[in-house]
Amino acid sequence: xxxxxxxxxxxxxxxxxxxTSIMVLLIVFFLFxxxxxxxxxKPVEEGFVMAVHPNNLVNSISPGMCKDIFDGKIENWERxxxxxYPIELATLEDIGSLYTEEEIGSEMEHLDSCFNDYINKHEGxxxxxxxxxxxxxxxxxxxxxxxxxxNSFIRGIEWFPTSxxxxxxxxxxxxxxxxxxxxxxxxxxxPLGLACAIYMAEITNKRTRSFMKPIVxxxxxxxxxxxxxxxLVVIVPLIxxxxxxxxxxxxxxxxxxxxxxxxxxxxxxxxxxxxxxPVSMREASIALGATKWQTISKVLIPxxxxxxxxxxxxxxxxxxxxxxxxLMVTGNAGNLTLSYLKPIRTIPATIAAELGEAPxxxxxxxxxxxxxxxxxxxxxxxxxxxxxxxKRRRM
Amino acid sequence: MIQIExxxxxxxxxxxxNNINLSVPQHSVMAFIGxxxxxxxxxxxxxxxxxxxxxxxxxxGLITVDGMNIYDKKIDIETLRKNVGMVFxxxxxxxxxxxxxxxxxxxxxxxxxxxxxxDRVENALIQAALWKEVEPVLHKNATNLSGGQQQRLCIAxxxxxxxxxxxxxxxxxxxxxxxxxxxxxxxxxxxLNHTIVIVTHNMQQALRVSDYTSFxxxxxxxxxxxxxxxxxxxxxxxxxxxxxxxxx
Numbered sequence: 001x002x003x004x005x006x007x008x009x010x011x012x013x014x015x016x017x018x019x020t021s022i023m024v025l026l027i028v029f030f031l032f033x034x035x036x037x038x039x040x041x042k043p044v045e046e047g048f049v050m051a052v053h054p055n056n057l058v059n060s061i062s063p064g065m066c067k068d069i070f071d072g073k074i075e076n077w078e079r080x081x082x083x084x085y086p087i088e089l090a091t092l093e094d095i096g097s098l099y100t101e102e103e104i105g106s107e108m109e110h111l112d113s114c115f116n117d118y119i120n121k122h123e124g125x126x127x128x129x130x131x132x133x134x135x136x137x138x139x140x141x142x143x144x145x146x147x148x149x150x151n152s153f154i155r156g157i158e159w160f161p162t163s164x165x166x167x168x169x170x171x172x173x174x175x176x177x178x179x180x181x182x183x184x185x186x187x188x189x190x191p192l193g194l195a196c197a198i199y200m201a202e203i204t205n206k207r208t209r210s211f212m213k214p215i216v217x218x219x220x221x222x223x224x225x226x227x228x229x230x231x232l233v234v235i236v237p238l239i240x241x242x243x244x245x246x247x248x249x250x251x252x253x254x255x256x257x258x259x260x261x262x263x264x265x266x267x268x269x270x271x272x273x274x275x276x277x278p279v280s281m282r283e284a285s286i287a288l289g290a291t292k293w294q295t296i297s298k299v300l301i302p303x304x305x306x307x308x309x310x311x312x313x314x315x316x317x318x319x320x321x322x323x324x325x326x327l328m329v330t331g332n333a334g335n336l337t338l339s340y341l342k343p344i345r346t347i348p349a350t351i352a353a354e355l356g357e358a359p360x361x362x363x364x365x366x367x368x369x370x371x372x373x374x375x376x377x378x379x380x381x382x383x384x385x386x387x388x389x390x391k392r393r394r395m
Numbered sequence: 396m397i398q399i400e401x402x403x404x405x406x407x408x409x410x411x412x413n414n415i416n417l418s419v420p421q422h423s424v425m426a427f428i429g430x431x432x433x434x435x436x437x438x439x440x441x442x443x444x445x446x447x448x449x450x451x452x453x454x455x456g457l458i459t460v461d462g463m464n465i466y467d468k469k470i471d472i473e474t475l476r477k478n479v480g481m482v483f484x485x486x487x488x489x490x491x492x493x494x495x496x497x498x499x500x501x502x503x504x505x506x507x508x509x510x511x512x513x514d515r516v517e518n519a520l521i522q523a524a525l526w527k528e529v530e531p532v533l534h535k536n537a538t539n540l541s542g543g544q545q546q547r548l549c550i551a552x553x554x555x556x557x558x559x560x561x562x563x564x565x566x567x568x569x570x571x572x573x574x575x576x577x578x579x580x581x582x583x584x585x586x587l588n589h590t591i592v593i594v595t596h597n598m599q600q601a602l603r604v605s606d607y608t609s610f611x612x613x614x615x616x617x618x619x620x621x622x623x624x625x626x627x628x629x630x631x632x633x634x635x636x637x638x639x640x641x642x643x
Contacts, residue, residue: 205450206450278487280483280485280487281487281489282448283445283448283481283483283487284483284487284488284489284549284552285489285499285503286445286448286476287443287445287476287480287481287483287553288476288477288480288499288500288503288552288553288556289473289474289476289477289500289503289504289556290473290499290500290503291473291503294503298499298502298503299489302490302491303489303490
């Protein structure tokens with residue numbers, strides 16, 4: 001009976017262990033399964049193709065160029081390697097307004113001839129038409145839009161996932177935004193957190209410590225929207241005033257808020273690490289005539305460096321993955337910038353803000369999953385790096 | 396050299412030392428013996444003010460080193476601790492290289508000249524009879540050394556800053572007999588230039604290395620005399636009972 005019970009306990013523990021591990025792997029698997037679907041697709045509206053005049057030399061077009069054309073930044077085919085004709089855009093709506101209902105037909109059955117007609121008349125035409133309108137008699141030349149590749153996805157500098165007729169999936173501004181805010185958060189939180197940990201572990205007496213520690217731990221329990229709210233009412237106006245900016249919602253505001261959010265983790269872990277330094281180390285240093293500060297900087301900090309590195313890793317992890325607070329204070333503009341005084345947009349904030357609007361299974365939806373994969377790769381890389389560094393130190 | 400007059404010491408409200416009067420002559424070895432909790436380590440740590448690190452302690456009385464009151468407010472504690480070095484019960488090298496361990500005391504007192512540091516480190520290691528063993532691994536981590544080597548490294552580290560007095564808190568109690576005998580030989584050599592106070596549980600050790608012995612019991616100094624008198628002709632019954640192993 002007793003044996004059976006022990007066996008049962010073992011099985012429960014075994015199942016728990018495997019369940020958790022498999023769960024984590026499953027999450028990663030589904031994330032990537034959904035995330036890689038975006039690659040190899042053409043970022044045009046579903047069911048639509050792009051076509052030009054048959055004499056046009058251009059055979060394919062990149063999503064970025066296409067957007068520039070529709071934004072009016074590129075106005076001549078020469079820029080795209082064609083003959084010098086002004087570009088004339090036409091979408092389904094334009095055709096609808098150019099031709100009468102009779103010409104198109106009540107069921108749009110003559111749509112193809114309208115497009116044919118338009119193309120014949122305009123040598124510089126670039127049209128976006130439904131696939132159904134492409135019949136065997138269609139005279140225009142269908143040009144291909146370049147597929148989304150990992151390269152264009154990561155190095156693209158524009159993120160307009162809902163732009164028509166060609167969506168833009170470039171996440172470079174989101175990557176730089178995320179890294180900028182996280183780096184800023186660590187630069188802000190590490191010195192402050194470390195100083196606070198040293199103060200609590202080494203300088204202050206028991207009473208102050210027993211009063212400070214719960215407060216710091218309380219900081220970890222505050223929901224992130226509340227941080228965001230605090231940032232919105234306090235930090236954002238402050239930054240706007242101090243730097244005389246048009247908008248205070250900047251990478252700097254995000255960094256400060258994230259830094260504050262990472263503080264409890266950094267303080268608690270580094271303080272534990274410092275307090276775990278054996279008394280004998282402290283005594284050895286003091287007995288050699290070292291001052292308190294020399295003891296802290298030359299013995300205690302090097303001794304607890306592993307703990308402090310862990311604190312940094314967890315702090316960065318929190319900063320990179322944090323969604324709500326950054327969403328509220330960074331302005332959410334996909335700027336490709338390295339300035340802390342401009343609005344930026346982070347990966348998690350993008351996912352949170354856009355997932356509700358993206359139709360499930362659509363290209364936008366898949367792109368958001370791909371963003372999730374990128375975020376996962378980032379945190380994984382940081383973890384591996386930190387692990388590597390701490391292991392090397394231990395040897 | 397060291398004068399201790401009417402010293403009382405308290406941990407909170409608990410009195411750990413009661414009216415201790417003692418003096419240690421220059422270039423001699425004084426052993427503190429007595430059962431656990433008798434206050435011998437506490438007294439030792441008073442001589443370089445290590446007890447300052449413990450919250451809620453209080454010291455009364457006078458301790459002078461070279462005629463200087465070390466509990467005077469104006470005294471520079473760091474200089475005092477460089478003059479009065481300390482070796483602890485458990486070897487406690489820093490997790491740095493052997494060289495950096497020995498150089499630590501010099502570096503914190505501001506020495507940065509590389510050749511000077513190298514000379515001082517080498518000298519200290521030679522004095523601690525460790526140079527030959529560690530010369531090839533000078534820049535390897537000190538924690539790879541054996542326990543006995545680590546303790547001699549700690550002695551070298553202490554010697555590097557040229558202390559006049561060395562306090563040793565049961566320096567061999569965590570070591571094997573061979574390492575212990577090496578440490579004891581070292582003490583006899585160091586005696587020529589240093590004043591040494593050693594706390595020990597091992598009465599044979601006190602007999603082997605010390606010139607004077609003080610016997611403590613329950614926070615009181617029962618008897619202090621030359622070592623041969625204490626072990627062969629003790630004046631107090633308690634001392635006789637302790638050194639003959641009847642209690643302790």
